[in-house]
Amino acid sequence: MEQFAKALAALRLLGEHVLTNQIYCFDGIDEPRQARALCRRLGIPESDDEYVTYPAKATFTPVPRSHLRSLEVALSAALPADYKLLLEKLGAFHLPGEPRCSLLGPASICAYGASIFNFQENPPWTWPAIPIGSLGTHGDNIGFLRTAQGFSPNVHLLDHEHLWLADRVEWHQELSPSLSQFVLERANQVAMR
Numbered sequence: 001m002e003q004f005a006k007a008l009a010a011l012r013l014l015g016e017h018v019l020t021n022q023i024y025c026f027d028g029i030d031e032p033r034q035a036r037a038l039c040r041r042l043g044i045p046e047s048d049d050e051y052v053t054y055p056a057k058a059t060f061t062p063v064p065r066s067h068l069r070s071l072e073v074a075l076s077a078a079l080p081a082d083y084k085l086l087l088e089k090l091g092a093f094h095l096p097g098e099p100r101c102s103l104l105g106p107a108s109i110c111a112y113g114a115s116i117f118n119f120q121e122n123p124p125w126t127w128p129a130i131p132i133g134s135l136g137t138h139g140d141n142i143g144f145l146r147t148a149q150g151f152s153p154n155v156h157l158l159d160h161e162h163l164w165l166a167d168r169v170e171w172h173q174e175l176s177p178s179l180s181q182f183v184l185e186r187a188n189q190v191a192m193r
């Protein structure tokens with residue numbers, strides 16, 4: 001829990017950093033005509049542009065615990081504790097730094113996971129991993145691998161090219177032993193710039 005508290009504090013400190021991203025990096029945005037509504041949601045001047053500039057803290061929108069329980073039921077597996085806590089406290093947030101990184105909320109995880117793994121629209125889903133966020137602009141994601149007990153707390157890079165090729169050896173690589181550690185490492189990188 002100490003590491004989670006440090007990660008949460010680091011994220012709150014990063015909240016003032018200004019980011020620029022495509023509107024498609026946000027939960028629930030999949031059409032250019034949704035740009036104005038997104039700007040209102042972020043509290044920034046309205047625009048029809050596909051790129052928006054905003055403070056990281058504008059993405060901090062906590063997720064109700066009931067949504068997380070529903071996601072676990074749909075996945076038939078428990079989610080890592082620090083991931084659930086971060087979503088409850090900050091929601092689907094964006095992290096400053098390069099490569100770009102944003103965490104997905106439960107609805108986007110369900111839609112995106114279904115498109116990556118098997119196009120199955122209705123739960124229960126038995127995917128080998130869940131994508132919890134994007135990393136960079138090349139289509140790769142970060143996520144958790146499924147284990148017999150639920151999902152591992154270790155954060156993995158999910159390589160989209162190897163995944164589509166069903167390359168079970170190289171489609172993932174571990175980035176960090178936990179999401180809290182991943183966030184702390186990212187925060188330290190941003191602080192050193």
